[in-house]
Amino acid sequence: MMTAALLLGTAALAYNAQPPFAQDRLIPTTIEQYGKKVDAFNPFRKYNVFINYELGMHCAGFDESYCCIIPPYNSIQAQGVITGKDGKSPYFIRKDNEIQLYYYVDDNSYSEGNKMRYWGVKKDVNGNGRTDDNNDNLPNYVWKHLYIYEDTQGTIPKGATKADRKYLGLDMPIKTDHGPTNKPLYGGYLDFADEHGDNVVMTETLIPELQDVKLKLSAEYTWDALGLPLTAFTDTERKGTIRGVDDRTFQPYQVSKVRVHDKHGKAILDDEKRIYEFMGTNPIDIPNCQVCHSRQGVAAVKSREEGVWQSDTEYEYWIGYHPDVTEYMARLAEGLINILALHDKHHGTDFLRDFKTDTPNFRLGTVSSVNCTDCHGDNISGNLKTPRDGVTSYKVMKAKPLAEAVHGFHMKAAPVPDGADRPANCQVCHPTHGQDKSMNDADMLFRLTDAYGHNMVKNKDLRIAGGGCYNGRDAHTNQDVKPPFFLNSVGRYYLEEVSMKDEKGKKVEKMRGLYCTHCHNTLSQELYAYDAIKDPKYQSGKTLRNRDLKTVVSALAGGSMKKFAAMADPKVAETEAYYTEHEGAVLSTLKGAKKDGSPILGEWDDPKGKAVGYDAVSGGSDWWLASGEPHCADCHAAPFVEDEGGDYFPMDQNKKYALYRHSKGHGKLSCQSCHESTHGLYPTRFDGTRSIDQTTHDQAMQYSPDGKYAGPVTCSACHTVNKEGVPTSLAGTEYEHDYWASVTLMHFMRQKNFDMLLPIDELLQRYPYKRSKQIVEESWK
Numbered sequence: 186m187m188t189a190a191l192l193l194g195t196a197a198l199a200y201n202a203q204p205p206f207a208q209d210r211l212i213p214t215t216i217e218q219y220g221k222k223v224d225a226f227n228p229f230r231k232y233n234v235f236i237n238y239e240l241g242m243h244c245a246g247f248d249e250s251y252c253c254i255i256p257p258y259n260s261i262q263a264q265g266v267i268t269g270k271d272g273k274s275p276y277f278i279r280k281d282n283e284i285q286l287y288y289y290v291d292d293n294s295y296s297e298g299n300k301m302r303y304w305g306v307k308k309d310v311n312g313n314g315r316t317d318d319n320n321d322n323l324p325n326y327v328w329k330h331l332y333i334y335e336d337t338q339g340t341i342p343k344g345a346t347k348a349d350r351k352y353l354g355l356d357m358p359i360k361t362d363h364g365p366t367n368k369p370l371y372g373g374y375l376d377f378a379d380e381h382g383d384n385v386v387m388t389e390t391l392i393p394e395l396q397d398v399k400l401k402l403s404a405e406y407t408w409d410a411l412g413l414p415l416t417a418f419t420d421t422e423r424k425g426t427i428r429g430v431d432d433r434t435f436q437p438y439q440v441s442k443v444r445v446h447d448k449h450g451k452a453i454l455d456d457e458k459r460i461y462e463f464m465g466t467n468p469i470d471i472p473n474c475q476v477c478h479s480r481q482g483v484a485a486v487k488s489r490e491e492g493v494w495q496s497d498t499e500y501e502y503w504i505g506y507h508p509d510v511t512e513y514m515a516r517l518a519e520g521l522i523n524i525l526a527l528h529d530k531h532h533g534t535d536f537l538r539d540f541k542t543d544t545p546n547f548r549l550g551t552v553s554s555v556n557c558t559d560c561h562g563d564n565i566s567g568n569l570k571t572p573r574d575g576v577t578s579y580k581v582m583k584a585k586p587l588a589e590a591v592h593g594f595h596m597k598a599a600p601v602p603d604g605a606d607r608p609a610n611c612q613v614c615h616p617t618h619g620q621d622k623s624m625n626d627a628d629m630l631f632r633l634t635d636a637y638g639h640n641m642v643k644n645k646d647l648r649i650a651g652g653g654c655y656n657g658r659d660a661h662t663n664q665d666v667k668p669p670f671f672l673n674s675v676g677r678y679y680l681e682e683v684s685m686k687d688e689k690g691k692k693v694e695k696m697r698g699l700y701c702t703h704c705h706n707t708l709s710q711e712l713y714a715y716d717a718i719k720d721p722k723y724q725s726g727k728t729l730r731n732r733d734l735k736t737v738v739s740a741l742a743g744g745s746m747k748k749f750a751a752m753a754d755p756k757v758a759e760t761e762a763y764y765t766e767h768e769g770a771v772l773s774t775l776k777g778a779k780k781d782g783s784p785i786l787g788e789w790d791d792p793k794g795k796a797v798g799y800d801a802v803s804g805g806s807d808w809w810l811a812s813g814e815p816h817c818a819d820c821h822a823a824p825f826v827e828d829e830g831g832d833y834f835p836m837d838q839n840k841k842y843a844l845y846r847h848s849k850g851h852g853k854l855s856c857q858s859c860h861e862s863t864h865g866l867y868p869t870r871f872d873g874t875r876s877i878d879q880t881t882h883d884q885a886m887q888y889s890p891d892g893k894y895a896g897p898v899t900c901s902a903c904h905t906v907n908k909e910g911v912p913t914s915l916a917g918t919e920y921e922h923d924y925w926a927s928v929t930l931m932h933f934m935r936q937k938n939f940d941m942l943l944p945i946d947e948l949l950q951r952y953p954y955k956r957s958k959q960i961v962e963e964s965w966k
Contacts, residue, residue, distance in 0.1 A: 236465025562804020
């Protein structure tokens, strides 16, 4: 039974103001402040580079010769800092610092060939009915709906028409082993995006008059190499043909490397003549389709009862004619053919009309690979139309958004409920390979199901029964994390009523953590829909995020705690409805039309306009966008929240919270730079050599002040600090001896308010210590 304190708010809690780490790695120094010499600590290196990525755990196939659900796309994003010494302020590495950042992926310099089938897959890109033109391949086909006119800043020349467009893949072909912006996988220099961002591409929408929608791919103040076609296979491990891949070949937490170079391309060395080089996680793995869709998998067995024969033929061909094929690759091929056969049977497609049974290449004949977003709109790839224009080799139809179609169907057909009736299939289907090879053996890999999709957690708690790209990896699943958690009333509900209870609802001593459905749910979307915020860090304006739980329940669930619990902790039925009954948020308002027929759009809440929903504009609805995704602000107290949206419209909106990956929490510093990227947030769970993801743990240790602490990056990584870990610039203020209040102050300081330019006295007038201290006391846990 919930307490009154949980419903109505928690009283202030006295807290330990000291930092949760020692400072053994820092460089002792003495600085002069207010006429006195004081002891302090300098950062232990001159430069820091913080590396991250934008897609959480990227889930993509490597054999694209059958179908492409989501194309290969792994980015290296980085922010560089020249650290402060002896009390001087740190500053960003920009293009005008005469410094360059060189990137590569450790032991992973190529993909096409024995790691990936992608460029070798023929597709009719220009629609001439042939597949023998120079650029007739799958990557050029997949991305050809994106275009520019003049440059990558989104410039549209006056009087420009469709004839002036330059299409990706058609006019700008993608080189082998390069990303869509033609950054090579083998390495090179990162591009820097200034305060306006960069790599702006355009796309069309479902509304014929609404075209040239700009999608900003590079975040402001970020160095990046976008969309690299990365695989989970290292150069060293990959021997022989692609047919030799098995579960032990996977290394899903690839290591990105970034080196600091001068303007001449020469590596910069530290005092011990070592290159300034930093590592970061770049996660990539494959969905586990073959588990259920091959051999005695639950879907394969059912499909045989429906008369599907092609998948068995596929398996028998590879096993019978190719002695080097592994069981994994034979099952993978079988599983993909099984999916296409079922799609033909249930949805009237003809993907297997030219199925070849006797050739190792082009098994689908004239159909070639099926690009799922040809019919299913998908915001993450920028395809807002359904069906997509320029489709070749098979008939197309209007279809559900890709995210909704895949998740909604599998939530109904194979939810894999655990002892609490939570759907384990999220982590069954999404990648589950671990860092250590022995964790990927057949009897170890699928800990939530067996190797054929049979439920192994129906009487267990899935949160502690298995692991993968999120479960048993991210900070929210790390049972060893300690407060402060900086929670609002919804966050406290999750802590007390979900994380501290087992699958039967009984209290436990050690946290169980949160699962996928505790973030990706109706509650998150309803909180977003309610918002009309004026200032994200103060949460002024209309919002429920700073209200007590009773008020939240009243507004969103009609006062029913049972209904609220179903929104916050959805079981199988509610999760299915979350996908299948979803309606996209209001995107904008229509206020009329220009002379050329193009619409005049107003703000989403303009009372003088007609509401236009994401569903009307995008075949992908609002999945993957700010209105469809969870936010830190759902559970965490301000200022531990995202920025206001609008800078990346239509990916986000004014008066609403932006996506975490687009937010800055300390001036220009990206939230991801200090906290890492979603699904692998610091501190990741660490179990020594049996860690699911040791790469991210090692990444955090690069900035650790004592060689043990592996949480979010601390002030001491870039600033001169005192013995409490507080920047010496706060000496003589009330913040000086309170580490956690100082952390709160740092999260208040946003780029849009120019807080970083204020003198200390003005900064503290704007964000007084009393307020920061109160926030820590009330949101500690």
